[in-house]
Amino acid sequence: MTSTGTTAQLMIGTDLAAEMVAKAAERAKKLQDETGVQPCLATVLVGDDLASATYVRMKQNRSKKAGIGSRSVVLPAETTTEELVAELTKLSEDPEVHGILLQHPVPAQIDERAAFEAIDPAKDVDGVTMHAFAAMAFGEPGFRSCTPGGILRLLEAYDVPLEGAHAVVIGRSPILGKPVGMLLLASNATVTYTHSRTRDLADIVRTADIVVAAVGKANFVRGDWLKPGAVVIDAGYNEGNVGDVHFEEAAQVASLITPVPGGVGPMTISLLLEQTVDAAERLR
Amino acid sequence: MTSTGTTAQLMIGTDLAAEMVAKAAERAKKLQDETGVQPCLATVLVGDDLASATYVRMKQNRSKKAGIGSRSVVLPAETTTEELVAELTKLSEDPEVHGILLQHPVPAQIDERAAFEAIDPAKDVDGVTMHAFAAMAFGEPGFRSCTPGGILRLLEAYDVPLEGAHAVVIGRSPILGKPVGMLLLASNATVTYTHSRTRDLADIVRTADIVVAAVGKANFVRGDWLKPGAVVIDAGYNEGNVGDVHFEEAAQVASLITPVPGGVGPMTISLLLEQTVDAAERLR
Numbered sequence: 228m229t230s231t232g233t234t235a236q237l238m239i240g241t242d243l244a245a246e247m248v249a250k251a252a253e254r255a256k257k258l259q260d261e262t263g264v265q266p267c268l269a270t271v272l273v274g275d276d277l278a279s280a281t282y283v284r285m286k287q288n289r290s291k292k293a294g295i296g297s298r299s300v301v302l303p304a305e306t307t308t309e310e311l312v313a314e315l316t317k318l319s320e321d322p323e324v325h326g327i328l329l330q331h332p333v334p335a336q337i338d339e340r341a342a343f344e345a346i347d348p349a350k351d352v353d354g355v356t357m358h359a360f361a362a363m364a365f366g367e368p369g370f371r372s373c374t375p376g377g378i379l380r381l382l383e384a385y386d387v388p389l390e391g392a393h394a395v396v397i398g399r400s401p402i403l404g405k406p407v408g409m410l411l412l413a414s415n416a417t418v419t420y421t422h423s424r425t426r427d428l429a430d431i432v433r434t435a436d437i438v439v440a441a442v443g444k445a446n447f448v449r450g451d452w453l454k455p456g457a458v459v460i461d462a463g464y465n466e467g468n469v470g471d472v473h474f475e476e477a478a479q480v481a482s483l484i485t486p487v488p489g490g491v492g493p494m495t496i497s498l499l500l501e502q503t504v505d506a507a508e509r510l511r
Numbered sequence: 512m513t514s515t516g517t518t519a520q521l522m523i524g525t526d527l528a529a530e531m532v533a534k535a536a537e538r539a540k541k542l543q544d545e546t547g548v549q550p551c552l553a554t555v556l557v558g559d560d561l562a563s564a565t566y567v568r569m570k571q572n573r574s575k576k577a578g579i580g581s582r583s584v585v586l587p588a589e590t591t592t593e594e595l596v597a598e599l600t601k602l603s604e605d606p607e608v609h610g611i612l613l614q615h616p617v618p619a620q621i622d623e624r625a626a627f628e629a630i631d632p633a634k635d636v637d638g639v640t641m642h643a644f645a646a647m648a649f650g651e652p653g654f655r656s657c658t659p660g661g662i663l664r665l666l667e668a669y670d671v672p673l674e675g676a677h678a679v680v681i682g683r684s685p686i687l688g689k690p691v692g693m694l695l696l697a698s699n700a701t702v703t704y705t706h707s708r709t710r711d712l713a714d715i716v717r718t719a720d721i722v723v724a725a726v727g728k729a730n731f732v733r734g735d736w737l738k739p740g741a742v743v744i745d746a747g748y749n750e751g752n753v754g755d756v757h758f759e760e761a762a763q764v765a766s767l768i769t770p771v772p773g774g775v776g777p778m779t780i781s782l783l784l785e786q787t788v789d790a791a792e793r794l795r
Contacts, residue, residue, distance in 0.1 A: 340651060357645030364644060365685050367624060391710045399696060401649050412683060412704050417715065419703040420696050426675045431701065 235459070235481040236385075237490075240377070243384050244493035251501045252293040258507060259294070266507035267296040268326040268352065268499075269318045273311060273337065274304035279330045286328065286496060293500050298324060308338045312345040319347035325510050326352030326503035331402075349510060352502040355402055364409040370502045375407035377494025378439065378460050379414070385483055387437065387458050389414040395432050397421050397448065397471070398441035403462060407439050428452075440471035450476025459484040462491045519743070519765040520669075521774075524661070527668050528777035535785045536577040542791060543578070550791035551580040552610040552636065552783075553602045557595060557621065558588035563614045570612065570780060577784050582608060592622045596629040603631035609794050610636035610787035615686075633794060636786035639686055648693040654786045659691035661778025662723065662744050663698070669767055671721065671742050673698040679716050681705050681732065681755070682725035687746060691723050712736075724755035734760025743768040746775045 259265045268290050272283045287297045300314060311333070318324050327350045333339050348358040354372035362369025371379075382389060394416040398404035404420065412418045416437065421428055429452040432438055437458045440448045445465040450473060453459065459481040463471025470487030478484050485491050543549045552574050556567045571581045584598060595617070602608050611634045617623050632642040638656035646653025655663075666673060678700040682688035688704065696702045700721065705712055713736040716722055721742045724732045729749040734757060737743065743765040747755025754771030762768050769775050 340649065357649065357651070358641055360648060361641030361645045364648075364689055365624065365641065367641070391708045393710075393715075405648055405693075405696075408704075409689075412689075412706075415706070415708040417703065417705050417709040419701065420692075421701050422696075422699070424675045424699040425701040426677075431677075 233479065235478045235484040238381055238385050238458075238460075238483050238485045240381055240485065240490045240493040243381065244377075244497035247380075247494075247497040247501055248289065248293050251295075251497070251504045254504045254508070255294040258504070258511065262511055264507060264511050265294070265296045266325050266504050267298060267323055268328060268503045269298040269300060269321075269324045271300045271302070271311075271314060271318070271327065271329045273302045273306050273330070273333045279332075283328075283330050286499065289496055290500060290503070295500060295503055304334050306334070306337065308336075308341050311337055311342045315342060315345035319345065319350055322510075324350065325507035326350055326499075328353045328499065329355065331355075350506055352499060352506050353402075354406070354502075360401065360406055360409070363406050363413070366413050370505070371410070371498065372402045372406040373495045373498045373502070374403050374441075374462055374491060375410050377498045378407055378462065378491055379410050380498070381460070381485065381491065381494055382437070382458070387483065389416045389437075391415065391417065392436040393417045393419070393434060394437040394439065395419045395421060395435035396439045396441065397428070397432070398443070400441065403441040404439075407441065407462070411437070411439075438472075442471050444471055445469040446471075446473040448472040448477065450480050453477055453480040455480055456482040458482060460491060461485050461487050463487065464492060517763060519762045519768040522665055522669050522742075522744075522767050522769045524665055524769065524774045524777040527665065528661075528781035531664070531778075531781040531785055532573065532577050535579075535781070535788045538788045538792070539578040542788070542795065546795055548791060548795050549578070549580045550609050550788050551582055551607055552612060552787045553582040553584060553605075553608045555584045555586070555595075555598065555602070555611065555613045557586045557590050557614070557617045563616075567612075567614050570783065573780055574784060574787070579784060579787055588618050590618070590621065592620075592625050595621055595626045599626060599629035603629065603634055606794075608634065609791035610634055610783075612637045612783065613639065615639075634790055636783060636790050637686075638690070638786070644685065644690055644693070647690050647697070650697050654789070655694065655782065656686045656690040657779045657782045657786070658687050658725075658746055658775060659694050660786075661782045662691055662746065662775055663694050664782065665744070665769065665775065665778055666721070666742070669742075671767065673700045673721075675699065675701065676720040677701045677703070677718060678721040678723065679703045679705060679719035680723045680725065681712070681716065682727070684725065687725040688723075691725065691746075695721070695723075722756075726755050728755055729753040730755075730757040732756040732761065734764050737761060737764040739764055740766040742766060744775065745769050745771050747771065748776060
């Protein structure tokens with residue numbers, strides 16, 4: 228595909244995310260100055276998956292830079308569901324911990340849902356509990372799943388009209404596709420959930436004003452799947468730093484598009500930090 | 512609109528519902544014979560709305576016929592959120608109560624969500640809690656919202672293929688539109704949520720293999736909104752026993768359609784009774 232001369236505007240998450248972190252850091256400092264309490268994020272890593280370990284370390288580093296304390300729990304790969312639930316319950320009850328992040332995926336022998344549910348919703352700053360999901364769906368107070376919440380912030384920052392827009396979500400995972408659809412619906416978009424069993428996927432995507440790709444397949448969404456002028460959110464992050472959208476093709480059709488990396492990714496971690504400070508303020 | 516000669520097959524809920532109730536009654540009897548425990552549904556009615564009182568009485572009568580005990584709580588119209596929450600908490604803790612039904616809508620001064628959340632998910636046989644919603648969305652164990660769950664039963668009974676079908680849900684209430692969409696998604700349908708802010712609603716409905724009307728407006732969905740052969744589920748029940756779908760028009764285009772009354776309605780109450788017996792068996 229050769230360039231047609233028009234190219235989409237990039238939706239850059241990096242600067243917006245940096246602003247969010249700066250504000251969270253200010254609030255963390257204020258809280259500590261006024262009450263002596265430093266917001267604390269507990270990270271729980273099970274097993275020795277390299278990518279997971281890298282993510283956790285990155286989150287800890289960012290926390291530190293924002294003046295947020297961190298507690299690191301690392302459990303062996305053969306940890307049982309019961310052991311992990313016990314650990315998460317302990318952190319949920321620990322008054323010095325304000326936010327809990329269970330790095331996922333967890334090893335296959337663990338019931339991931341049971342583990343997530345052991346996190347007190349008041350400390351669920353990653354928005355993974357059933358309570359968090361229902362709260363997003365019903366507009367009730369609660370923490371947002373970080374990537375979906377970050378995507379909504381990005382759409383707002385770029386003044387994308389959501390009311391009445393047709394948003395097509397590709398993928399239906401419990402912490403990405405499903406909640407982002409519910410948040411878009413709460414913003415009065417018309418929302419279509421698509422997935423691996425969807426027929427005529429490209430035709431459906433072609434009706435979208437907003438496309439959220441959350442499918443985990445490199446370059447899955449092609450340029451000719453898009454309606455000219457569509458807003459394209461790429462929540463994928465596949466091997467080789469490649470998103471779920473074929474960027475070069477899509478950028479010639481879309482009006483706005485998130486780059487990978489530098490689009491959705493930075494928003495995710497910033498929301499995690501922001502929500503950790505929220506939790507500390509509320510739990511204080 | 513004059514008849515074209517082809518008319519949709521009716522999806523009758525009445526017989527299927529009667530079968531479900533008969534099975535629930537058998538199980539209730541067996542439980543009582545074996546353990547001495549009679550399943551018990553507590554109904555809570557706030558205020559003196561005539562329609563609500565009628566619904567509650569009907570549910571109690573049906574329970575009785577199925578060998579399910581009932582406990583009736585009637586609170587004055589000026590009940591506060593705190594008072595209602597206290598009552599629901601008491602019922603949640605009462606070992607002799609297995610299922611709790613809060614008749615809604617509740618009077619305007621009450622925080623309905625707070626009231627619903629006072630119901631123990633283990634007794635939430637009407638499927639109104641946030642836990643029930645997330646369980647439906649994630650395929651986790653829990654009770655289904657009765658109307659959505661009843662609709663799925665009806666679709667199954669009439670062998671409507673759901674996998675890959677495009678289902679358009681009109682309406683997004685927490686106990687009807689949102690959960691029915693999640694149940695359809697869990698059955699591998701492609702699901703579009705539409706609502707009052709949706710643009711070009713008729714055009715979107717026209718793409719549906721399955722239409723679920725849950726909007727509460729008499730005769731809202733017209734015949735020319737439907738794709739020929741579509742399956743039409745009318746979850747509306749408006750003044751004058753009229754559904755949300757213009758029945759005469761729709762029946763000439765659809766392949767299958769629920770009548771009002773006698774379609775979705777009977778399924779709702781049957782699932783309530785079935786889930787009350789489920790709860791009693793589990794809580795015993």
